Amino acid sequence: MSLFGHSGFVGNDRELLRLAARVSELNHLLDAVRRHVPQELASSCVSVAWGPEQVLLVGVRSSAAAARLRVAAPQLRDALNAAGWQASAIRPRVQVALQQEKSRINKDLRLSDSACAAFEQLADTLDAGPLRDAVATLVAHQQQRKTR
Template identity: 45%
Template sequence: MIKHANFTQLVEGDYQLKRLVKQLDQLNGLLEIVRSAVAPELARVCQGTAWSGTTLLVAVPGSAAATRLRQAEPAILAALGQAGVHATAIRAKVQVALQQGNPLQTKTLRMTEPAKAAFSELQAQVDDPALKTALSNLLRHHQRKQG
């Protein structure tokens, strides 16, 4: 691991590295502006920025985030404008490699015993075969979850 002082000396001594670090700082600044202009849930998944002409590209892990980013484009463009950055459009770039290995777990809902009894009673009283089957499947599913 390179210590901070050694890293600074390394960068200061190399023109190309110095230029790359400056460019990286600028792109990270743009990313912070984008993140500040969107909802916190979306801000967490915005991973990087790049330019394509006057279009700012924002890396996101999936199509849902890309859709939300497109919806937030006016707010992002306004925030960039206030910061003195000229961008004509925002475009999401879906980067599958950015997807987290541990996706969020869905909620595990469990039906209470009184609810199961009520659905069982309803199933016994219903005449419609499709509804009877649906209620049976629902009860069987929640019986398995309990065990």
Template identity: 50%
Template sequence: MSRLVAQVDELNRLLATVRGALPPALAATCIAVALENGVLQVGVTSSAAAARLKLSGEAIVEAVCQAGWHATAIRPRVQVELQRQKARRTKDLSIPPAAVEAFGQLAERLDRGPLRDAVLRLAKRHRSR
């Protein structure tokens, strides 16, 4: 686990280095990095950001090398999956009838108290849908 934490810290420092070498507006579009065989892959939010990042490639590679990593090239990647997604409203969420029934059975087995009351409210609210 500590090895994984160290890798995440290293990637976060690398991402901060990349962002530090860019204008703030462009830096905000950089959402992920990876360094493999000297190629710095930078995940960005749009193809326009990828094009602008390529233009700044030499400055980024130089900044990364000065910070202690060995990079020879930069490869921007548009990361559609990592873009901020619109959160689903809780009103759009539903619980299947079998799960509602299971919550009802759970509430019957719980001791009186706030947990039981909360589970009962949950089951009642979703039964009416």
């Protein structure tokens, strides 16, 4: 069933057809942005929108990604312009809701049993000191979380 077909969700509604076409265009632009930024930055680019005066707003997951995008912006703008997207400037926008979501997810991370065993082995090979103490604390914390 096609999104744009008669039997699809959109049907013949002109407003929905226009909206679906706009979403498709922005998704293609987001794909182009991801192709023209460094690979490690691509996954942090989560949305695009056009601002006033042909400024491309790129939603990113963190302020670190925003800083990296600012550095890459001139080359990205040139690449997008060459591909047919006319952007006068590129401005990153940190998506705050994604930052809060991400921090909640990170707090729930748990190490697997094999990872805990590997860290225990690492702690045994380290000299006494702050690094060994930190690794031992990590292992103890993970083992305590498993018993909860």
